[in-house]
Amino acid sequence: MEDPASFRDPSGVVFRRDGVVYRQINRSFESEWALFGTSGLRDELTRAGLLVPHERVDDVEPLDDRAALVIRPLQLDFVSYPYEWSFSQLKDAALTTLEIQERALRSGMSLKDASAYNIQFVDGRPTLIDSLSFEASAPGVPWVAYRQFCQHFLAPLAVMAYRDVRLGRLQREFADGIPLDLAAALLPGRTRLRPGLGAHLHLHARAQRRPGHEPSTRASSARVSDTGRMALLDSLRRTVEGLSWEPDGTAWSSYTALTSYSAAAAESKTRIVGEMLARVQGARVWDIGANTGAYTTIAVAGGHRVVALDADAGAVEQLYRKVRAGEIRDVQPLVVDIGNPSPAGGWALRERRSLTERGPAPVVMALALIHHLAIAANVPLASVSAFLAGIGSDLVIEFVPKEDPQTQTLLEARRDIFPDYTLEGFKAAFAARFNLLEEAAVADSARTIFRMRRRDA
Amino acid sequence: MIPVSPELVGPAVYAFVGHVQSGGSVAPGYIDPGTGSMLIQAALAAALTLPFVLRNKARAIVNRIPRRRTQPLGLGEGKPALR
Numbered sequence: 411m412e413d414p415a416s417f418r419d420p421s422g423v424v425f426r427r428d429g430v431v432y433r434q435i436n437r438s439f440e441s442e443w444a445l446f447g448t449s450g451l452r453d454e455l456t457r458a459g460l461l462v463p464h465e466r467v468d469d470v471e472p473l474d475d476r477a478a479l480v481i482r483p484l485q486l487d488f489v490s491y492p493y494e495w496s497f498s499q500l501k502d503a504a505l506t507t508l509e510i511q512e513r514a515l516r517s518g519m520s521l522k523d524a525s526a527y528n529i530q531f532v533d534g535r536p537t538l539i540d541s542l543s544f545e546a547s548a549p550g551v552p553w554v555a556y557r558q559f560c561q562h563f564l565a566p567l568a569v570m571a572y573r574d575v576r577l578g579r580l581q582r583e584f585a586d587g588i589p590l591d592l593a594a595a596l597l598p599g600r601t602r603l604r605p606g607l608g609a610h611l612h613l614h615a616r617a618q619r620r621p622g623h624e625p626s627t628r629a630s631s632a633r634v635s636d637t638g639r640m641a642l643l644d645s646l647r648r649t650v651e652g653l654s655w656e657p658d659g660t661a662w663s664s665y666t667a668l669t670s671y672s673a674a675a676a677e678s679k680t681r682i683v684g685e686m687l688a689r690v691q692g693a694r695v696w697d698i699g700a701n702t703g704a705y706t707t708i709a710v711a712g713g714h715r716v717v718a719l720d721a722d723a724g725a726v727e728q729l730y731r732k733v734r735a736g737e738i739r740d741v742q743p744l745v746v747d748i749g750n751p752s753p754a755g756g757w758a759l760r761e762r763r764s765l766t767e768r769g770p771a772p773v774v775m776a777l778a779l780i781h782h783l784a785i786a787a788n789v790p791l792a793s794v795s796a797f798l799a800g801i802g803s804d805l806v807i808e809f810v811p812k813e814d815p816q817t818q819t820l821l822e823a824r825r826d827i828f829p830d831y832t833l834e835g836f837k838a839a840f841a842a843r844f845n846l847l848e849e850a851a852v853a854d855s856a857r858t859i860f861r862m863r864r865r866d867a
Numbered sequence: 868m869i870p871v872s873p874e875l876v877g878p879a880v881y882a883f884v885g886h887v888q889s890g891g892s893v894a895p896g897y898i899d900p901g902t903g904s905m906l907i908q909a910a911l912a913a914a915l916t917l918p919f920v921l922r923n924k925a926r927a928i929v930n931r932i933p934r935r936r937t938q939p940l941g942l943g944e945g946k947p948a949l950r
Contacts, residue, residue, distance in 0.1 A: 419897050523898050557904035617907035632905040638912030640917035
């Protein structure tokens, strides 16, 4: 079956067969593919961990008669999208793209696109997954992906750094990156005076607005020397490196430090979660509401690979920094608000898959989450149960009762319209879809943690 | 069409021939690079070239200056033996 996201580039097509992802390389791209190999670039990028490894397979039937050959890339557990990345994830992906382009130019090739969707995090590192993104570098021709790089990376990073990190979500709205005129309008006026942003965003946006006369002729007159190409890349790199954001002020990034748990409660919860995770079925865990990853760490220690989701960009940023520093492995931190998870998008709503379409988990961990969904977001318990049953078969979930200080805070300024939000109501709602296998009270608190398995699993 | 391959003529010639064969069009590839983007890129690249070259030369000169070796002043490993 052809991957619905793989249709724009005529060089090849991604397809799935028996659950395995393959990439067909079309005859029209065969000579470029050969050059990619003979130039040494393919091996160089793979060895450096910048390109996802792949192998040629001759025993797999191609998708159609356009095929020259078929390759099998490294199979990924989970595909994430740029609008789900924290600031540093997007920044590292940008720098990786620039490094790949620099190495490509030195090998006589060039990236023919610079889409952030071509980057995935493999073992915590940004890695190019599109092996077909390279073409021979035509002398004097400007980088065709310059605009795309600015829209997919520079514009979102700049508005996140200078305005608000939550503006990263704009990437969800625009399929080909944030339009430069919009980014320029959002940025503070002083950024016009910063050499990199002034040139690559503000001037660039103005250049796009100018009415073109005989566009193809004028554009074809643009020439760039080999040194000029490197100078442009160097400038882009320094501009990206100069953008920074610190997560100090966000709501949940300091949650772990400010939590109302006593030491005894924290220790008890840690032990219970560890014991329950040891008895779940499946190696992959979605930790929903992971915060800075305190319990993600427990899952990883138990041998699980974790997709850690949290709505707070600061918390996810902190967790990603731990991953990048090698303090924790097998974790994919992502900025996702489970109250409004990533929808499907792109052409025909099939180019980008929704969060749930990228499941099943198969193990879901939902600690200190239920009161935010049921009380802060007014989601009925039965609906939470149905949603979680749709993404995982095994569930480790914490019930936070009304008398808990955190729930009290949520109810402080509003009327309590949640008569069913009780331990009994919680059990009834979840028992409709899950078998309740274990139940353990967290010491020195009113909370309870459950291990459940979906009824049909 | 001229029958060439990258192995036969090398990457640069191969790319040049491909560029000519495509009618010297704006650029190869499949995405729209944008007319304004191509023009501003060419202008920026030209403007950035000299500072880039000078910075690289300055860096090369700095790297050629031998660094003064410092010896630890305190006791412990690395202190030159007293003669």
